[in-house]
Amino acid sequence: MNYHILTLQNIKNFLLSIPNIKTFFNDENLIIQEIGDGNLNFVFIIKSQKDEQKALILKQAVPYLRCVGEGFPLSRQRMSFEIRALQSYEKLVPSLAPKIYYADEDMSVVVMQFLDKHIIMRKGLINSIYYNNFSEHISTFLANTLFFTSSLHLKSDQKRKLMDKFNSNRELCKLTEDFVFTFAYMQNETNEIDKNLKKEANNLFDQMDFRENILKLKYIFMTKSDALLHGDLHTGSIMINQKETFIIDPEFAFFGPFGFDIGALIANLINSYISHSILNDNIEYQNWILQIIREVYEKFETKFIILWDRQEESALITPNFIDDDTLTKFKKDFLHNMFQESIGFAGCKIARRVFGVAGVEEIRGIKEAQKREEASLKALKVGIKLIKNYENIKDIDELINTIKGVA
C-alpha cells in the first residue's frame, strides 16, 4: 500500500480492509482514539464498541519527529526496523513482546496487542512497586534475543542475512552515537543543565581522563556486530505488571555489541536506586533494586551459557574443532568481556542522563531542587566511575559495591 498518513478520518476504513483485523474485532463499530503521548510516532487505540476488552494499538511513523514537528525530519523507515525487531521477538521471546496483528513497512504501520493491564516500568519503579518476576523475564529476553541472533547460534550466512535487514538503521544509530556517547559530556547546545549544576557541568566538561574510555565504548558500539539489539532498552521501553513483562519500541534495533542492551537496562535500574536512596528511607525497596540488578545479570549469564552449551554448531563453532575444557575457558573469558562492556555502556547510559538532552523522570523529575541536584551528582559519580573502571570491574559483587559506595 502506498504511504499515506492515517488520521481519525481514514483509519477506520484502513483497519477494516485488513482481514486479520476485521476478524479480530468482528464489529464494524470501532472506537478509535489518538494517544497524544507518542514522542516519535502517531499512536491510536482501537476498541470494539460491542466489547471494549477487544482492543488493539496502531502505531504509524511520520517522516519527522512527532513531538517536535516537521522541522525535525526523521525518516519513517525507523518503523521498518521496529517491525523487523518485533517480528524477531515473536519468534524468540513470544511471551515477552506484544503480539503483532498487522505490519506494513510501506505504510510504516504496525498494529499490535493493546497492553492495557500493564504500566511503563519506570512509573512502577518510581512508585516503589515490586516486580518479582521481572528478573526472570528480562534475563530470558536478553539471553534469547542476544544468543539466537549472534554468531554463537546462527550460521554464517544466516547471521549476515539478518544483519542486512538492520544495517541501514543509520539515523537512529547516529542519535545514540551523539546523545549517549558524545554531547552529554561536552559543551553542547542540546544539553539541559539545571542552573544550580552549571558549575558541576562545566567541571565535567573540562575533565578529560574518562573520555578515552567513552571513545573506546563508542567505537565498540559503532563497529562490533555481536547480535540484534533492542538499542534503547531502558525501563520506559518495558510494559509490566505482576505477571507479565513486555518489551516495546525497538525502533533503535541494529546489530551491535552484546553489552549495550544489558548495560542500558542496568543503568536504568541504577538510576532508580539512586532516586530512591535520595527520596525516601525505604531501605527494603533500595535493596530490592540492587538485588534485581544482581539477579538480572546472574540469570542472564546462566541462561546464555545454557543456550551456548546446547549449541553444537554455529558460525563460530565447528564440531570437533575444540575440546570441552578449552571451549569452557573460551566461554568464560567471552562472558567476562561481555560483562565488562555492559558495565562500560551502563556508565555512559547513566552519565548521559545527567546533563544530556533526555533526562530520566526519577532524577530530573525530582521536584525539590536540592534533592534533584544531589541525585544528579550521585548519578554522575556512579556513571563516571563505571566508565573509568569498566575494564577492571571483576564481577557483579564489585558492581553492587561500587553503586553502594557512591550512592
Add this chain to the structure above:
Amino acid sequence: MNYHILTLQNIKNFLLSIPNIKTFFNDENLIIQEIGDGNLNFVFIIKSQKDEQKALILKQAVPYLRCVGEGFPLSRQRMSFEIRALQSYEKLVPSLAPKIYYADEDMSVVVMQFLDKHIIMRKGLINSIYYNNFSEHISTFLANTLFFTSSLHLKSDQKRKLMDKFNSNRELCKLTEDFVFTFAYMQNETNEIDKNLKKEANNLFDQMDFRENILKLKYIFMTKSDALLHGDLHTGSIMINQKETFIIDPEFAFFGPFGFDIGALIANLINSYISHSILNDNIEYQNWILQIIREVYEKFETKFIILWDRQEESALITPNFIDDDTLTKFKKDFLHNMFQESIGFAGCKIARRVFGVAGVEEIRGIKEAQKREEASLKALKVGIKLIKNYENIKDIDELINTIKGVA
C-alpha cells in the same frame, strides 16, 4: 544487460557495443584470447590488431568455481563485490589499482587495464627479485583503503551506507571462516597433507591450546567491521614491477577488522622468508624480506597516523570532545591493538597454508621432499607461535625476532 556467459564467439560484439571501449581501441579488429589460469572466473585478453599495445582484460564470473566446474556452485555475485571494491580503489588509491573501463554487475563483468608489464609478486619473490618501491606502495594502499573507509574518517551514515554494499558478500566470508580459521587445524577432508607430514599433522590436530586464540580471531573476523578490506591480500593478489604495484582480485572484499589485510600480507612475506631460508644461502635477500616486513608495518603506521591526525571530525571524533594529549594516548593504544590483531591474523594465514586446501607455491611447491617438509614445519611453528602470542607481542622488533628465532 541480462546475464549471459561471454565466449570467444560473442565477446567481440559485446565489447564493441560499449562506447568507452570502442573509443579505447578505435579498431574493430580485435585479438581476443582466453587465459586459462583464472581459478574462479573466465578471463580474456583483448588487443587491438593495429596496435597490440592497446590491450584490456575482461573478467566474468560464472555461477560456479571455474577451476572445478559446475559441481562447485558459487554465486556470481562475487563479481559485484570485486567491482565495488575496485571502484573504491580508483578513488582511494588510483595509482595502485587497475583502471576500470567498464563494469556491469548484472553481467558480472569488469573490463580493466591489462597489466602486461607486471608479474604476480609471489613469482617475483620466488625468483629473488628485489622490489624497492613495494613497501612504500603497499603501505599507502593499506593506510588509504583502511583509514578512508573506517569510522575514523567517514561520517556515521556514510560508513553504514558503504557497509551496505558489502555486507552480503556472505559466501566468500564463509570460505575464509572455514579455510583460514577452521579446517586447516583439524581432521578435515579438504586438507592436503604431504604423506611424510602425516604424523606432524595429527600432532597438530590433537593440540588444543592455540585454538582458543583461533576462535578469538575468528570471532573478531566475523563481527568487527572496522573498514573495507580486500579480504585476500596475499602476494598472489599483487601485480608488480620495479616501478609500479597494483592490487587486484578483491572479490573477498567486506567490512572486517583492520588487522586482517595487514596480517595476510605479513604472513605471505614470512612464507617467502621461510622458503628462502631453506632453499638458498642468499642471506642478503632473506634480510631484505625481513626489512620489507618491518618497512611495510612502520610505513603503514606512520601514514595511518598522519591521515588520522589531519582528520578533525568523523563518526568517532566530534570537534572539542577530547583534548590532544588524551586523543594521542587513545590513538597509540588503538594502533597497538591493530598491530596485535594483525599478528594474530598473520599467524592464521601462515598456519592454514601448511595442511589446508590451498598451499603456497614457495613452500608446497618445493620439489625436494625433505626441504619441503622442513619449510612446512617451520611455517607451522611460526604460525602457531604468532597465534599463541599475538596479544603479547609488543612491537615489530619482537615480531622480526620471533620469525628469525624459529626460521
